[in-house]
Amino acid sequence: MEESFSKSKCLLYLPLGSCKSSFNLEKTVCNHGFFMMAPNKWISSTKSLQRPLRLADQCSSVIVTISHLPESANIQIYVHDMEGVSLKSEQAILKQVARMLRISDKDEKAVNEFQGLYPQAKQDEFGRIFRSPSLFEDVVKSILLCKCTWGKTLNMVKSLCELQLQLSSGPRSNRKKQCKTKRKRGQNNATSKKNHGIGNFPNSKELVKFGETILRERCKVGYRAQFIIKLAQSVEKGTLVLEKLEMECNLWSYKVVHRKLSELKGFGPFVVATILMCMGCYEKVPVDSETKRHLNQAHGISSCNSLDVEEFYKTYAPFQCIAFWFELLQSYEKDHGKLSELDESDYPKITGSQFLQNEENAPKS
DNA sequence: GCTGGGTGGACACATGTCCA
DNA sequence: TGGACATGTGTCCACCCAGC
Numbered sequence: 001m002e003e004s005f006s007k008s009k010c011l012l013y014l015p016l017g018s019c020k021s022s023f024n025l026e027k028t029v030c031n032h033g034f035f036m037m038a039p040n041k042w043i044s045s046t047k048s049l050q051r052p053l054r055l056a057d058q059c060s061s062v063i064v065t066i067s068h069l070p071e072s073a074n075i076q077i078y079v080h081d082m083e084g085v086s087l088k089s090e091q092a093i094l095k096q097v098a099r100m101l102r103i104s105d106k107d108e109k110a111v112n113e114f115q116g117l118y119p120q121a122k123q124d125e126f127g128r129i130f131r132s133p134s135l136f137e138d139v140v141k142s143i144l145l146c147k148c149t150w151g152k153t154l155n156m157v158k159s160l161c162e163l164q165l166q167l168s169s170g171p172r173s174n175r176k177k178q179c180k181t182k183r184k185r186g187q188n189n190a191t192s193k194k195n196h197g198i199g200n201f202p203n204s205k206e207l208v209k210f211g212e213t214i215l216r217e218r219c220k221v222g223y224r225a226q227f228i229i230k231l232a233q234s235v236e237k238g239t240l241v242l243e244k245l246e247m248e249c250n251l252w253s254y255k256v257v258h259r260k261l262s263e264l265k266g267f268g269p270f271v272v273a274t275i276l277m278c279m280g281c282y283e284k285v286p287v288d289s290e291t292k293r294h295l296n297q298a299h300g301i302s303s304c305n306s307l308d309v310e311e312f313y314k315t316y317a318p319f320q321c322i323a324f325w326f327e328l329l330q331s332y333e334k335d336h337g338k339l340s341e342l343d344e345s346d347y348p349k350i351t352g353s354q355f356l357q358n359e360e361n362a363p364k365s
Numbered sequence: 366g367c368t369g370g371g372t373g374g375a376c377a378c379a380t381g382t383c384c385a
Numbered sequence: 386t387g388g389a390c391a392t393g394t395g396t397c398c399a400c401c402c403a404g405c
Contacts, residue, residue, distance in 0.1 A: 146374050148400070222399045223375095268375045289373060 010082055013074040014094050019108045022115075024125045025049070025068040025075070028101050030340035031329050032130040033150065036347040037141060038158040039198045044341050052200035053096045053133055056088035061168070061200040066097055075101065096133030102280075110280065114319040118326065126326050131278045135242045136235060137201045138278035142271045143224050143231075145288075151348030157201070159219035164206055165199025207232035227266030240264075246279045254281035273321070282321035285309050294328050 016023050026047050029035045035042055041050045048067035055062060063080040077097055079085055085093070098104060102111075111127035121127055132138045144156050202210065207228060210218075215225035234240035249257040254276055261272045273286035285291060287309050295301040295312065313320035333339060336350060 148373075152400075220400085223397095224399090227375095266375075270374060 010079045010085075012077040012079060012085070012090055012093060014077060014097050014103060015074050016072075016103060017108075018105050019103050019111075020073050022108065022111050022125070022127065023068070023101075023103070025066070025101070026340050027125045028128045029130050030338070031126060031128075032325065033145075033350070034132060034138075034141060035130050035339075036344075036350070037154060038161040039200055041198070041344075042340065047340070049100075051133075052198070053093050054200065054203070056086065056092040058203065058205075062089075062093075064093065064097075066101075075103070100131060100133050102128040102131070106280070110282070110319065110322075114282075114316070114322050117316050117319060118323055121322075121326050124326070124330075126329070127322060129277060129322060129325055132201070134203070135246055135275075135278065136204055139231065139242065139275055140201075140207075140228055142274040142278070143227055143266060144221065145274065146224070146268070146271060150350065154348055156219055156221050156224075160202055160215075160221075161199045163199070163210065163214070163218055164202040167206065167210070168199060204232040204235035208236050224266070230265060234264075249276065249279045249281045254279075254283055257281070258284065277321045282319045283317065285313055285321050285324045290328075291324070294324075294331060298327060298331055 029040075029042060029049050034040070035049070039051045042048075043050060043065075046067065048065050050063065050065045052061040052063050054060070062082055062085075065078040065080065067076050067078070068074075069076070075097060077093060079093070107128060114127050115122035132141065140160075141153075141157060144153050148156075207215070212225045212229045215221050215228060219225075221228065231240070235242065245257050245260060257279070258272055258276060261267050261275055262269075267275075269284075270286050270288050273284035276282075276284050277286065291309060295309065299312070301312065309324075310320070313323050316323035329339070332350060336342065336346070339350070342350070
């Protein structure tokens with residue numbers, strides 16, 4: 001059967017629907033550390049987001065630039081280096097963009113309810129926390145946040161994307177074996193063409209292929225390699241269906257999903273809370289050194305544990321996590337200026353603890 | 366270049382609490 | 386009273402970096 005192609009050759013539109021009134025691309029993207037992680041690239045001069053996204057075959061990627069004109073009812077997605085996009089791939093791209101930017105009726109409902117509880121967030125157009133085009137990417141990035149500095153996390157993620165680019169643009173014969181799906185005219189493997197210097201974030205299939213040793217040696221992910229590979233293997237075998245968990249999280253209590261995730265090796269309370277946030281369950285605040293620092297610095301709460309954090313944000317239930325991120329973002333922007341206007345080279349510096357060190361070193365008045 | 370302390374979340378185990 | 390669950394604490398691990 002002939003695959004049909006989009007009439008629009010390289011420009012796609014994602015309707016905002018019910019999200020139109022509350023949506024602001026800059027505020028939606030530049031509000032969580034994930035936007036600083038490769039392969040995301042925020043271009044402050046044009047207020048647009050550039051990154052590779054998967055085509056329908058899940059194997060090849062294309063670079064897209066996502067932008068939004070104020071008052072427009074659609075998000076504009078420019079697909080680079082492509083003469084045409086099949087309808088299936090178009091749907092795949094739109095689905096990924098909608099996930100990243102939380103464009104859905106459910107997300108809009110959450111934003112409105114949260115802003116009702118936290119009016120200042122409405123003023124600041126805050127409510128959508130940026131995430132990845134796939135839950136798998138969110139999960140791996142959450143693992144990479146652990147036991148290291150922010151700068152190191154950024155490096156590990158970047159190395160993974162570089163490795164993905166290297167391997168995906170390897171010998172043609174290998175790529176043919178990887179991609180059984182037939183591609184027709186115009187559906188070039190974008191990674192074989194102009195790649196804008198960055199690969200996509202590897203999917204589970206690619207990570208299984210890389211293996212633990214390569215992740216350790218090339219990407220310097222250390223002990224995290226075993227957890228990531230195990231996760232990727234479970235996804236590939238079908239013993240772990242992340243999308244099903246996400247759906248369960250939406251349908252029933254997050255506690256069931258919380259328990260299931262906690263059973264996985266390498267998934268501690270911080271990682272699980274971060275994943276739940278990405279899934280759209282905001283009741284658990286990820287508690288790490290940064291959370292404790294923030295509560296100490298902003299509210300004078302010293303030596304707090306996860307229960308103290310839970311107690312502190314219970315006013316905003318079931319959106320405790322969004323409330324926490326709103327406060328944290330405000331403190332970052334107070335110290336470093338607007339995150340959306342930062343230079344990429346400043347990204348590794350964005351932690352409150354850095355600020356704390358500066359404060360401690362500053363002469364006391 | 367080597368060494369050892371610091372970092373920070375996960376993990377394993379110990380202890381505490383609750384409820385049938 | 387005992388099992389299930391929650392909480393606290395010490396240890397582990399890989400890396401960074403200052404000091405020698």
